Structure formats: C-alpha cells, structure tokens
Amino acid sequence: QITLKESGPTLVKPTQTLTLTCTFSGFSLSADTVGVGWLRQPPGKALEWLAVIYWDGDERFNPSLKTRLTITRDTSRDQVVLTLTNVDPADSGTYYCAHTQVGPTRRDPFDRWGQGTLVTVSS
Amino acid sequence: EIVLTQSPGTLSLSPGERATLSCRASQSISSSYLAWYQHKPGQAPRLLIFAGSVRDTGIPDRFSGSGSGTDFTLTISRLEPDDFAVYYCQQYGSPPPCTFGQGTKLEIK
Numbered sequence: 001q002i003t004l005k006e007s008g009p010t011l012v013k014p015t016q017t018l019t020l021t022c023t024f025s026g027f028s029l030s031a032d033t034v035g036v037g038w039l040r041q042p043p044g045k046a047l048e049w050l051a052v053i054y055w056d057g058d059e060r061f062n063p064s065l066k067t068r069l070t071i072t073r074d075t076s077r078d079q080v081v082l083t084l085t086n087v088d089p090a091d092s093g094t095y096y097c098a099h100t101q102v103g104p105t106r107r108d109p110f111d112r113w114g115q116g117t118l119v120t121v122s123s
Numbered sequence: 124e125i126v127l128t129q130s131p132g133t134l135s136l137s138p139g140e141r142a143t144l145s146c147r148a149s150q151s152i153s154s155s156y157l158a159w160y161q162h163k164p165g166q167a168p169r170l171l172i173f174a175g176s177v178r179d180t181g182i183p184d185r186f187s188g189s190g191s192g193t194d195f196t197l198t199i200s201r202l203e204p205d206d207f208a209v210y211y212c213q214q215y216g217s218p219p220p221c222t223f224g225q226g227t228k229l230e231i232k
Contacts, residue, residue, distance in 0.1 A: 004167075045225070046211075046222075046223045046224065046225040046226070047168075047211060047223035049219070049220045049221045049222070049223075060219055061219070062219060062220040063219060063220070064220075096167075096168070098168075107156055107215050107216055107221075108173075108215060109158040109170055109173045109213060109215055110168075110170065111170045111173075111179060112167070112170075113167040113168045113169075114167055115165065115166060115167045116167070
C-alpha cells in the first residue's frame with residue numbers, strides 16, 4: 001500500500017526559505033518509472049503543480065517558480081524534500097506530495113497523494 | 124498554459140441522483156491526458172479517472188469519464204452519501220505545468 005506524508009513548518013516569515021519533506025512507503029524511488037511530485041493549493045484557489053523528481057534523477061519544475069524551487073531525494077530514507085526560497089504570503093496554502101507512475105512521455109497523473117500540510121507565510 | 128474551467132462551481136443533489144460535472148479546456152487536449160480527482164476535507168485527493176475514461180484501481184463503475192477536444196465530463200450515475208466531495212479535473216498532456224480546474228463542490232441537497 002502506497003502512503004505519503006508531508007511534514008514541515010506551519011508558519012514561515014516572508015523572505016525565508018520553506019523546506020518540506022515527503023516521507024513515503026510502499027514503493028521505492030529507485031524503482032523504474034516512479035516519480036514523486038509536489039503540488040499546492042492556496043486558499044480558495046486551484047491546485048498548482050510545483051515540481052517532480054523521477055527514479056532516474058530527472059527533475060521537472062513549474063516554469064513560473066523554477067528559480068525558487070529545489071527538489072531532492074533520499075532513496076535510503078524514502079524521502080523527497082522540496083525547498084522554496086524567498087517566500088511571500090502568496091505562497092501560503094496546503095502543500096501535497098504525490099506518487100506517479102510514468103510512461104515514456106512522463107505525462108501521467110498522480111495516483112496517490114498525501115493528506116497535505118498547511119503552510120502560512122506571515123510576519 | 125492550458126486553463127481548465129469547471130462547472131458548476133457547486134452542485135446540489137440527493138443520494139441516488141445522477142451527477143454531471145463539466146471541465147472545459149482553453150485549448151484542445153487529448154483525452155489521453157485528462158484526469159479526475161475526488162477530494163474530501165482533511166483527506167488525500169483520490170485519483171478517480173485517468174486517460175479521460177479509465178477508472179483507477181478500486182474506483183466503482185458508477186464513476187465514468189468522457190469527452191474530447193475541449194469538453195470533458197465526469198458522471199456519477201447514482202450518488203451515494205460517500206460521493207459528496209470536491210472534484211477536480213487535471214490535464215497532464217501539455218509541457219509543464221500540468222494544470223487543474225478550480226473544482227466543483229458536490230453537496231447534499
């Protein structure tokens with residue numbers, strides 16, 4: 001059974017760096033065709049895809065946030081870490097990590113999600 | 124970036140009724156890259172449909188997806204109490220980013 005759980009700070013000050021950890025079980029990020037992505041949902045707004053990292057180390061980012069995002073994996077600990085620099089109140093929202101199983105085009109849905117973690121950016 | 128517009132914003136129905144949720148894309152997309160998710164408060168979003176019409180593992184057959192081009196539909200044939208939630212469509216075919224609709228809230232009438 002695949003499970004994912006997000007963890008990190010609930011409150012971050014503007015201009016700081018947000019670091020979120022996704023801890024997963026039921027699959028390995030070393031296994032072929034597996035990816036873990038991050039998404040977020042600001043209050044009252046649509047879900048927004050942020051980034052994904054694949055089993056082979058390939059990383060993809062939302063172009064609108066690419067300069068502020070980093071995604072890393074620790075396969076020994078079954079974790080994926082997302083960092084977002086220079087946060088702003090507009091970065092407040094619920095952050096989700098999710099599992100994807102990809103084909104050759106790497107265009108696939110997220111088939112298992114975590115419950116999300118709420119982050120507020122405020123001074 | 125492809126914009127997805129879902130309608131209605133809120134749908135009020137009773138258990139046993141049929142629900143029809145719409146997702147319209149700002150440009151044509153392949154149905155192979157259209158998904159639907161169910162989301163309940165405090166829970167993980169759940170993939171219902173991918174590739175336009177394929178149910179994910181364990182999804183009841185009362186959920187069905189259809190459509191092509193710019194217009195897609197999620198139909199729930201006979202609503203059960205557990206079906207009342209927010210539903211999102213997602214397109215994942217265009218170059219990054221994939222995008223989501225703003226959601227349809229399905230509430231009990």
